[in-house]
Amino acid sequence: MPSPNLVQLSITMTELSVFVLAGFLGYQIVTKVPPLVHTPLLSATNAICGISIVGALVEAGAHQTTVSTILGFAAVTAATINIVGGFLMTDRMLKMFKSRPKTPTAAPSAPAGQTNPAGPSGRAPGEN
Amino acid sequence: MARTVFIEATYLAASILFILGMRSLTRTEGARRGMQMAMVGMLLAVVGTLINHSIVDYRWIMAGLAVGTVLGYPLGARVPMTSIPQAIAASHMFGAIAATLVGVAEYYNAGGNVGSGTMTALGFETLLGSLTITGSFMAFGKLQGIVMDRPLTFRGQNALNLMLFAATIGIFGYLIVTPAHPALFYAMVGLALLIGVSMVLPIGGADMPVVISLLNSYAGLASAATGFAIGNNVLIIAGALDGASGFLLSILMSKAMNRSFANVLFGAFGTPAAGAGAKTATGLTVHPISAEDAAMRLAYASEVIIVPGYGMAVAQSQHQVRELAEQIEKRGGTVKYAIHPVAGRMPGHMNVLLAEANVPYDRLYDMDEINAEFDHADVALVIGANDVVNPAARNDRSSPIYGMPILNADHAKSIIVLKRGMSPGFAGIENELFYDQKTSMLFGDAKASLTKLVAEVKNV
Numbered sequence: 056m057p058s059p060n061l062v063q064l065s066i067t068m069t070e071l072s073v074f075v076l077a078g079f080l081g082y083q084i085v086t087k088v089p090p091l092v093h094t095p096l097l098s099a100t101n102a103i104c105g106i107s108i109v110g111a112l113v114e115a116g117a118h119q120t121t122v123s124t125i126l127g128f129a130a131v132t133a134a135t136i137n138i139v140g141g142f143l144m145t146d147r148m149l150k151m152f153k154s155r156p157k158t159p160t161a162a163p164s165a166p167a168g169q170t171n172p173a174g175p176s177g178r179a180p181g182e183n
Numbered sequence: 184m185a186r187t188v189f190i191e192a193t194y195l196a197a198s199i200l201f202i203l204g205m206r207s208l209t210r211t212e213g214a215r216r217g218m219q220m221a222m223v224g225m226l227l228a229v230v231g232t233l234i235n236h237s238i239v240d241y242r243w244i245m246a247g248l249a250v251g252t253v254l255g256y257p258l259g260a261r262v263p264m265t266s267i268p269q270a271i272a273a274s275h276m277f278g279a280i281a282a283t284l285v286g287v288a289e290y291y292n293a294g295g296n297v298g299s300g301t302m303t304a305l306g307f308e309t310l311l312g313s314l315t316i317t318g319s320f321m322a323f324g325k326l327q328g329i330v331m332d333r334p335l336t337f338r339g340q341n342a343l344n345l346m347l348f349a350a351t352i353g354i355f356g357y358l359i360v361t362p363a364h365p366a367l368f369y370a371m372v373g374l375a376l377l378i379g380v381s382m383v384l385p386i387g388g389a390d391m392p393v394v395i396s397l398l399n400s401y402a403g404l405a406s407a408a409t410g411f412a413i414g415n416n417v418l419i420i421a422g423a424l425d426g427a428s429g430f431l432l433s434i435l436m437s438k439a440m441n442r443s444f445a446n447v448l449f450g451a452f453g454t455p456a457a458g459a460g461a462k463t464a465t466g467l468t469v470h471p472i473s474a475e476d477a478a479m480r481l482a483y484a485s486e487v488i489i490v491p492g493y494g495m496a497v498a499q500s501q502h503q504v505r506e507l508a509e510q511i512e513k514r515g516g517t518v519k520y521a522i523h524p525v526a527g528r529m530p531g532h533m534n535v536l537l538a539e540a541n542v543p544y545d546r547l548y549d550m551d552e553i554n555a556e557f558d559h560a561d562v563a564l565v566i567g568a569n570d571v572v573n574p575a576a577r578n579d580r581s582s583p584i585y586g587m588p589i590l591n592a593d594h595a596k597s598i599i600v601l602k603r604g605m606s607p608g609f610a611g612i613e614n615e616l617f618y619d620q621k622t623s624m625l626f627g628d629a630k631a632s633l634t635k636l637v638a639e640v641k642n643v
Contacts, residue, residue, distance in 0.1 A: 067300055070411055070419055077420040080202065081427030087209040090524055090549050093432065093531030096208050097399055098271050099218055100428045103201050104278045104399075106225065106421040107406045109194075109232045110285035110413050115247055116238035123288040128243040130288070134281035135251020136258060140274045142222050143259025144267065149215040151264075151538040154545055 095148045102141025108134035186234060193231030194417035200224030201421050205428070211544060228417055264539040265499050268528040269326040271395060275402050276319035282405040283312030287372065289412055295363040302362040304411035306355045309368075310375045312405040317379030319398050325388065326528055334387040344381050351375055388493070389570060391528040392436040393444075400429025432530050439524035439550075441576075441586040467615070469605065472623035474632060477599050478639030480623075484561035487511055487518045488553065490592050491533045492526050494567015494603070494629050501540040503633035504566060508542070510640040520546055521553040521563075521590050523571035554591045563595035565616075567602070567629050573614045598622040601629050 088096050111134050114127030200220045207217020238244070255277075262270040286308035290297065297305065324330030351374040354367050362368075386394050403425025410418025437444055481487060489508065495501060508518040520542065526533045534547055548556075557563060565572055572592040575582035592598055593616050600617060602624060616622055625632050 063298065063300055066414065067411070070414070070416070073416050074407055074411075074419045074423045077198075077423035078427040081205070081424035082431055084202070084205050084209065084424075085428045085431045089209070089211075090435075090522070090531055091534050091544055091547060092208050092211060092214065094267060094271075094529055094535045095214070095218075095531070096205075096428065097395065097432065097530060098267070098274070099205065099208065099221065100403065100425040101271060101274050101278065101399060103204070103221060103225070103421050104402050104406045104425040105281070106197075106201075106228060106418050107278065107282040107285060107409045108225075109228055109415060109418060110289075110409050111247070111281050112229065112232045112244055113235060113237060113413070114285055114288045115243040116233075116235075116240050118240045119292045123292045124240075124243055126284045126288040126291070128247045130281040130284035131244055131247025132251040132254070133277040133284070135248050136255035137274050137278035137281065138225055139252050139255030140258035140270065140277070142218065142225070143256065144262070144270060144274070145218050146215060147260065148264075148267070148535050148538070149218060151535070151541075152211050152214070152544050153538070153541065154211070154543055 092149070092152065095145050095152075098141055098145045098148065102138055102145060105134045105138035105141060108138060186236065190231045190235060193227040194415065197224040197228035197231070198417050198420040200227070201424060205424060263499075264536055265496050266327075267535060268391065268395060268532065269323050271529065272319045272323040272326060272398070275395075275398050276316055276323065278402045279312045279315035279319060279405055282402070282409050283309050283316060283372070285409055286312060286412060287369075290365070290368055295365045295368065297362050299359050299362065301412060302359050304408050306358060306371070308405055308408035308412055309372050310351065310355065311401045311408060313372050313375040314379035314382065315398050315401045315405060317376045318383045318394070318401070319379075321380055321383035322391065322394055322398060325383070325386075326391065335384045340381070340385060344378070347374060347378050347381060351378060388528060389525070390440075392525045392530050392532070393433050393440070395529045396429050396433035396436055397444075398429070400426050400433060403427075403429055436525055436530055439588060440584070441588065467618035469617055469624050470620075470622065472599065472625050474625060474635040475639055477623065477625050478636050479643060480597065480599065481507070481511055481516075481562055481564070481636065482514055482640045482643040484511065484516050486556075486560045487516055487562045487564055488557060488560045488592075488595065489518060489520045490526075490563060490565045490568050490572055490590055491520065491522070491537065492566065492568025492571060493528060493532075494569075494601070496527055496532065496536055496567070498567065498629035500566070500630035500633050501536040501542075503630055503637060504537070505540040505542050506637045507633055507640065508546075510637055514640070514643075516561075518546065519548055519553060519556065521550065521557075521592075522547050523550050523568070523590050526568055526571050550588060550590055557591040557594040560595040561597065563592040563598045565592055565598060565600040565602075566633070569614055572616055574616055575614070579615075592616065593619060593621070596621070599625055601625050601627075601632050603628060 111127055111130035114123050115131045118124055201224050204217045204221025207214050258270055286305045290305050321330060351371055354371045358367055383394060403422045407419050407422025407426060410422055511518050522533050537547060538544060570584055572590050573584060574593050576584045576587040576589045579585055598621055600622060
């Protein structure tokens with residue numbers, strides 16, 4: 056029969072593994088995010104970080120003490136602002152990123168071809 | 184039992200959707216849909232939590248959700264793109280408030296009778312949370328212009344910060360061994376709030392990209408610590424993703440300024456001491472240019488590279504920039520945009536503004552992609568950028584920005600700089616590019632100057 060301390064320790068170790076692996080995964084993903092969308096990345100991760108609402112909901116609804124209910128209510132409010140604001144902001148930004156309508160092949164990662172001043176398109180995109 | 188499994192399943196689904204959502208940002212196409220998936224993930228996690236057995240009263244929850252939505256909607260949907268850095272700072276603050284309050288409530292409910300493991304988690308949660316609250320608030324204030332944008336430094340600042348920090352860590356260590364000291368716990372939270380203020384006070388506007396990224400990381404780590412405290416994996420995963428992302432961004436931003444983290448946090452750019460050995464502008468003259476002449480040069484250029492900076496954001500002139508580019512293109516010239524990683528007040532700031540003005544994103548080039556291109560550009564048009572084109576970074580060892588990678592605007596055949604006046608940039612450093620023989624200065628508000636240029640190019 057393992058002692059409660061050992062059980063707690065093994066749970067903590069599992070959580071720690073999850074944390075390290077998720078952090079590693081996050082790092083790997085973000086290295087591939089182009090600087091172009093670094094701001095949406097910032098606001099997206101910010102919105103996701105509002106996940107602490109999970110803890111806030113329990114505090115606000117479990118009715119353990121009056122103080123914790125009030126703190127929970129404030130926490131739910133703050134987390135909701137974070138989530139709603141963050142996701143809306145991100146979506147609004149991503150909506151704006153548009154490529155040129157007719158020349159989708161002009162990838163920004165082709166510095167070799169840029170010596171030609173004619174560029175990918177000499178045509179003016181008259182419409183906005 | 185079945186309910187517990189269902190709840191855990193929603194958390195797992197949420198974690199997967201968060202990861203997929205973040206991964207979708209690696210490509211611009213589909214990024215929007217990816218983020219919608221992340222939104223669904225958040226919704227799932229909330230629904231899963233709401234059916235939790237321990238929730239007995241929904242009144243406060245509904246009130247909180249309602250108030251939060253009412254306040255969060257304008258923050259996300261109404262704030263103009265030029266104010267996005269402030270909005271993100273504010274959003275960080277609210278996220279950190281949530282994490283901190285949950286930690287305080289947990290500790291309060293337990294009356295301090297928690298194990299050392301839980302205390303460690305609660306400590307990290309409230310520490311990182313509260314310093315993010317005040318740090319983000321200060322960043323918000325500086326970006327919004329409520330608090331002074333200039334670095335605020337005073338004698339013994341670093342010593343004071345170090346003492347604050349040491350005291351906080353000391354209390355934290357003591358609490359881990361003996362958690363049942365509520366007074367100490369609240370003192371620690373208070374000290375962490377102070378650290379947040381003192382951490383951001385000495386940081387100038389030009390260093391904001393690092394600070395915003397760092398606060399992003401702290402907010403994520405606070406969420407992860409909340410996960411450890413209440414034993415919930417989705418918080419740990421989301422927090423770790425966010426923490427890693429913010430951390431990497433702050434490293435990238437520091438690198439783009441050729442400075443270490445420590446230097447950004449404790450260096451306080453632009454203090455008088457920093458500029459002591461730097462070159463001064465005495466004996467040098469600038470070459471002003473009229474809008475007509477500048478327009479003429481732009482109209483006949485076959486390749487123009489636009490270098491936007493924070494000045495473009497301040498003047499909210501991104502739309503005029505795009506109009507000017509269109510006019511130049513109509514005349515057969517090509518226009519490209521050179522984006523420095525730390526141009527503006529947050530990572531990717533210029534990209535967002537130009538995208539808002541409908542500039543196609545394949546015209547936006549990173550520093551490494553465009554730098555060789557300046558050699559055959561006819562005109563480099565610098566709009567409200569300063570330090571990111573300062574050649575002192577390359578050749579003046581005494582300059583505080585020496586070693587910072589810069590855009591080679593000075594390699595262009597000619598340079599036109601749009602600038603309000605001759606005040607030094609936000610880092611407070613003289614820029615010899617402005618005194619270069621090839622450089623012409625077009626003084627005035629960027630928006631007004633650009634509007635004039637557009638009209639003049641049309642008439643050429």
